[in-house]
Amino acid sequence: xxxxxxTQAINxxxxxxxxxxxxxxxxxxxxxxxVLNIAHGEFVMLGSYTAYLVQKAGLPYLAAVPAAAVVxxxxxxxxxxxxxxxxxxxxxxxxxATWGLGLLLRKxxxxxxxxxxxxxxxxxxxxxxxxxxxxPTYRLVLMVVSAVVLVALFVWYLRAxxxxxxxxxxxxxxxxxxxxxxxxxxxxxxxVAGTAWAGVxxxxxxxxxxxEPFMGLTLIVNxxxxxxxxxxxxxxxxxxxxxxxxxxQSVLTAAVSxxxxxxxxxxxxxxxxxxxxxxxxxxP
Amino acid sequence: xxxxxxxxxxxxxxxxxxxxxxxxxLAVGRGEAVCLLGRNxxxxxxxxxxxxxxxxxxxGTVTIAGREITGRPPSDNLGAGLTxxxxxxxxxxxxxxxxxxxxxxxxxxxxxxxxxFEVFPRLSERRRxxxxxxxxxxxKLLSFVRGLAEGANMVVIDEPTEGVxxxxxxxxxxxxxxxxxxxxxxxxxxQNLTLVERxxxxxxxxxxxxxxxxxxxxxxxxxxxxxxxxx
Numbered sequence: 001x002x003x004x005x006x007t008q009a010i011n012x013x014x015x016x017x018x019x020x021x022x023x024x025x026x027x028x029x030x031x032x033x034x035v036l037n038i039a040h041g042e043f044v045m046l047g048s049y050t051a052y053l054v055q056k057a058g059l060p061y062l063a064a065v066p067a068a069a070v071v072x073x074x075x076x077x078x079x080x081x082x083x084x085x086x087x088x089x090x091x092x093x094x095x096x097a098t099w100g101l102g103l104l105l106r107k108x109x110x111x112x113x114x115x116x117x118x119x120x121x122x123x124x125x126x127x128x129x130x131x132x133x134x135x136p137t138y139r140l141v142l143m144v145v146s147a148v149v150l151v152a153l154f155v156w157y158l159r160a161x162x163x164x165x166x167x168x169x170x171x172x173x174x175x176x177x178x179x180x181x182x183x184x185x186x187x188x189x190x191x192v193a194g195t196a197w198a199g200v201x202x203x204x205x206x207x208x209x210x211x212e213p214f215m216g217l218t219l220i221v222n223x224x225x226x227x228x229x230x231x232x233x234x235x236x237x238x239x240x241x242x243x244x245x246x247x248x249q250s251v252l253t254a255a256v257s258x259x260x261x262x263x264x265x266x267x268x269x270x271x272x273x274x275x276x277x278x279x280x281x282x283x284p
Numbered sequence: 285x286x287x288x289x290x291x292x293x294x295x296x297x298x299x300x301x302x303x304x305x306x307x308x309x310l311a312v313g314r315g316e317a318v319c320l321l322g323r324n325x326x327x328x329x330x331x332x333x334x335x336x337x338x339x340x341x342x343x344g345t346v347t348i349a350g351r352e353i354t355g356r357p358p359s360d361n362l363g364a365g366l367t368x369x370x371x372x373x374x375x376x377x378x379x380x381x382x383x384x385x386x387x388x389x390x391x392x393x394x395x396x397x398x399x400x401f402e403v404f405p406r407l408s409e410r411r412r413x414x415x416x417x418x419x420x421x422x423x424k425l426l427s428f429v430r431g432l433a434e435g436a437n438m439v440v441i442d443e444p445t446e447g448v449x450x451x452x453x454x455x456x457x458x459x460x461x462x463x464x465x466x467x468x469x470x471x472x473x474x475q476n477l478t479l480v481e482r483x484x485x486x487x488x489x490x491x492x493x494x495x496x497x498x499x500x501x502x503x504x505x506x507x508x509x510x511x512x513x514x515x
Contacts, residue, residue, distance in 0.1 A: 164383050171378045174338060175370060179430070180362040180388050283378075 006131045008254055014139055015250035017146040020242035021201050023223040024150070029194035031233035031283065032170050033187055035084060035094045039102035040223065041216025043072045043195045047202020048211045049109060052118045061123035064203045072199025076192040084191060085184075102216065109213040117210040142204050154235045166190060170233070170283070222249070225269045231279025240280050244268075289314045289469045290366070290438045295344035297334040298493075303342060304330040305493045310471075312438065317460060317470040317483045319501070322490035323513055328473045329371050331490070332440050335471075336368040337361055348438055362388075367434045371442035371473070374427035377416025381407060384415050385430055400429045403455050420447035428456055438469045445476040457482035475513070477506060 047068035230241020252261035298304030401408035
C-alpha cells in the first residue's frame, strides 16, 4: 500500500510538471499576446518528429533540443509574420487561423511520414530507487528539467529587464512604445519563444508517447483545460492549472479509468468557463 | 523664437477616416516651452498623438532637429530625441514605481532619480509599490518624472497636471524651468493656467482642429487666454 502511494505521488508530480512544460508555450502566447495558438499541439508534434529524425540519423538525443527549437522557432517566425501580425493579434481571428494552421501542419506531416506511429527510443534507460520504489530515470530527468525551466522562467519573468518589458507591453502597449519598447519586435520574439519551447517539449515527451501526426490534438485539449482552470497571463495560474488538471488526470486514471479522468477534466473546465471564466489566477 | 528643434508642418489626421486635426503647423525652439491650449475635444491630444507617432498622420510632416520622423513608431522617436507622456494610462500599472522609472535602463539603480525624489518625496516613499495603486495625481507625477529623466531634448506632455495637487504643480513648473535652462524643450498640452503662466514662452490655442491663436506668452493676459477656453 505504501509503495503504491509513493509511486502514485511521483506519477502525479510527473504529470503536473510535464503538463506545465507542455502548457508553457501556449500560456506565454495566450497570456501575454492574447493569441490562443490552437496549433500549439502541432508544434509539440513537430518537435517530436524532429527528435525521431535526429535519433534516426544516429545523432545524440540532446542534439534534438536545439534542432527542434530552431525548426519550430523558424516556423513560428513565418507564422507570426504572415498569419498572426496581418491579423493584428486579434484573439478570435488568430484562433481560427491557427486552427487552420494546425490542420495544415498535421496534413503535411502525414504526407511526409504517413499516419503510422513512430517510436523514439528512451535516451536514458534504467531506473532509480526512490523510497524503495524503482522509478524510470528518464522520467525523473524530465521532471527535474521541467521544474528547473519553470522556476528559471518564473524568476526571469519577475526579475529580468526583458520580463518587465513584456509585462509593460502587455499592460500598456501605447506607453510601452512611447518609452522605447519595440512592441512589434517583442511580440514576435514572445510568439517565437512559445513555438520554440513547444518544439523542445515535443523532444522531451517523444520517447514516452507514440509519435504520430494527430498527437497534438490531445495535448492542446489538456493544455487548454489547464489554462482555463489556472487563469491566463500569470505564472501562478500556469502552475495552479497544471497542478489541478495534471493531478486530477493522474489520480483518476490510476484510481478509476482514463475515460473518467478525461470526463472529470472536461466537467471541471466547463464549470470554470461558466462560473469563473478568468480562472483562478488571471492577470489583473 | 529660438532656433526650431521640433517642427510640425501642416499636419492632418485623426481616427480612422475622420480628420480631427487639419493642416496644423507649430514649432518649438531649443530651450523653449510651448503650451498648447484649447477647450476639451478640439484636437490637442490628437495633434500630439499624430506628432509622436501614436496615430498615423493623413498629411503633413514632423521633424526633430531637422530629421523627419513623420509616422514613425514612437519607439523610434526616443532615439531621435523625443519623449512623449500621454494623457491617459500614463504608467505601467503592473510594474512598481521603481520599475516604471528604470524599465529601459541598463540597471535598476535609482540614484539618477534622487533629484526628482527630493522634489516629489511621495514617489520615493512608494517606489516599491505597484504603480496601479497610486492616486491619479501621483501617476501623473511618475509619468512626468519618467519623461524628464529620459533625457531627450524634446518632451511632449499631454495634460501633466490633471489631478495633481497645487504645490506639486508649482514644483513641476520649477522642474520644467530648470530643464529649459539646461536646453530641454517642451510642448505641453494643458488646461491648468498655474502651470502655463509659470513655464510658457509661447502659447498656441486650438479650436475645431485648427490653430486659432499663436503668440508670446508675455503678450497674453489671463483673461484673453480664458476667453478661448470658455464656450
